[in-house]
Amino acid sequence: MAKKKKDEGFFWASYADLMTSLFFIMLVLFVLSITIMKKRQEATEQQLKQITDIQDAVKELPEEYFKYDEEHKRFALKRQISFVAMSSEITHGDKPYLINVGESIAALIDKMKKEYAGQDIKYMIIIEGMSSRDSYYKNNELSYERALALYNLWNNNGIRFDNSICELQIAGSGINGVGRSKNEVLNQRFLIQIVPKIGNVREQ
Template sequence: MLKKKESFFWTSYSDLMTSLFFIMMVLFILVMVLLYKRMEVTENKLEEIKRVEQSTRELNKKDGYFEYNEKYEKYVLRIDIFFPELQTNFAYLTPGCKDSLDRAGDEVVAFLKRHQDTKYLLIVEGQASRNSPKWMDRNYSLSFERAKNLMKFWLHEKGKTFGNNCEVQITGSGDGRLNVHSMRHPINEKNQRFLIHIIPKNIFKE
């Protein structure tokens, strides 16, 4: 009788261990499949991120109006801008300069239309050169006003639209005296310019 009980116990114990082993195997396989799928999704997302980031370099054409700076990750308009001291109005720019800015805006609009499946943050940054010491405190507001007037020029005067996939922000980084690590040109006068940031917004979403 005792032997029968012991035999029943070991049989049951063996069945239990077999069942637990089977369950562990199933869970292990399930975890591995889920990890593989997760890695696959992550790799696809990384490829998508690289593709979208690379697409922004399209503006960096040899004969275009933009030049991409790898170090600061932003575009510089290849257009010489000169405002008289303390002026921000586009009426002070030459017709040729305004024509170039107009075509540069067309390039941005065309880029956004080609990539409507991605949402972008477009930042227009104005900069200023260092001028007379008594006016230097105004350079930050001047750089912002110039960037604002560039957007008004594009939107109101030239009737451009940047589409529903683009959020626009305007900023001014002044003459660099506050050491904000913004990109600066070694020639002071060349800092009267506009920098353009095109940042993908939705590439990190699942």
């Protein structure tokens, strides 16, 4: 009988030790899980901040030439560049201004390439030509030709963008597109958009 009680006492002592050990193991795992989750959260927050910084960097285009359109989340030239109806020829007076615009964009792209070196980030520059709602039957082609006219102006003046990180697209939205003016004459223009293409952002 005494031996049975001794065995029972040994069992409960062993059981208590086992439960204590399991408790400490669960406690360690809990603390470890919380630590890992916190580190992941910090990494995610840091990566989110970097993405926001990259997006904000695009807004560093010189205010001399650009204004940011909050409604449509894009840049617009401060100077109204209007084409003559049914024409895609850039006026002589607008050319120096547009050359300066191209140089300022190229400088910003070069700056961001250095600042975010090693990151999986590229940029897309979109020149979107537009045309007015009128009786001209080639407005779609005309809008593209207006965008192409700006590209040719930049190219002919040595303004080129680093194609290792930058893609240039020439597009025409015709009489469609977002953010058109109610004054159709003002739609005889083009828009310039810079869009960051953010891949896998690593911690710095």
